[in-house]
Amino acid sequence: MSAAEILEGGAQDVLLLCDHASNAVPADIDLGIDPALLDNHIAIDIGAAAVTRALAAKLDCPAILATVSRLVIDLHREPDHIGLIPHRSDGHLIPGNESVDKPARIARFHTPYHRVLRDQVRARRPRLILSIHSFTPCLEHGGTDRPWQVGVLYNRDTRAAHPTVKFFRDRGFVTGDNEPYSGRLLNATLNRHAEGQGRPSVAIEIRNDLIREDAGAREWADILADLAGHLLR
Template identity: 45%
Template structure:
């Protein structure tokens, strides 16, 4: 696999592919974002916990994971290339000086376009029964300290089939599931549009609250849960 992403597990026709486009936190050698090193361990840099969950899920036969290597501060892969937020100059109130006055087209050409090209080729080569776009959200934003009570949230644009099955299954387990909360899949939808909705692939776009999955025990718990839920979704959508 290239420097842009890594595949964990063995992709299988009719299986489950977990995509973590915010799973990485690397910064390319020679690129100075102009922020503190400690910031690279915070939610502004990557989606905490999702790569570990995806790796654990990919230990199960029939499940694989496609995990971005680079931080969302280098390039946000879940934004359209023409969206200014694809290379953010600020994130949750913090300035990212290394993204100001740069050659945006060159950055996108090196990281954004090839990542999506690789993901598209993988999904076409081994079509999964379900593609899972896994994200996480911080319990509170620095720029808005409103509490986010949902343990997880389902997102979707036009195709809500996977989301509604997941919502039902997770609510049956006692979770408070946000429907298009804390984000909307009709807005933050670049990856699902290109790789799921437009080609007609069944999918689940899920956010898990980061304080539930920032440690190994929580990651293992959610990996087991999502493995069960995703296989149920795949079966119900057949």
């Protein structure tokens, strides 16, 4: 299994990333969980892959999508992050990860995924990188309702982020500015491959009940296409 799927595109101004696109678990890895949990937000960013694919088609731009569930390894974490290979997620135990060979799993998935991202950014030199994610309206354990329709996450580079917040708010969307969590704490992929290579970028978090169905994913792809055009201008 390749760690990344690359969608080619004719236009090169924008590059899309989707770190949590898949709920796939390789056949030789046993997480020890109820398979139904693989359809849950703990395993995949629900709707994010559909938005990314629709947006890539609309913009005719390249996209890179992860091919493994974040319960196997969270590709949007630094290699030394405590949640890289989760033992528990939103109250659910992941017993198969208790005795995992961490260096081997990093070498199998994390390293090649980030090598692809590094090489693609260097080769394409996009003017804008958009990272597409989704979040659950409420965590199952100890969560409170998350009212935002969309969140804008970023760390130090605000070139794309601040105009993005304004874009959504001007259109009437309930918009989180580094909410429902902060990109100053969780921004591993863009820190490395966007800020680290001087590329303007922003992470978009869409509430997953808005994009769970195909119609919603297409609607948000249209919105993000408008956003990309706005930012490039």
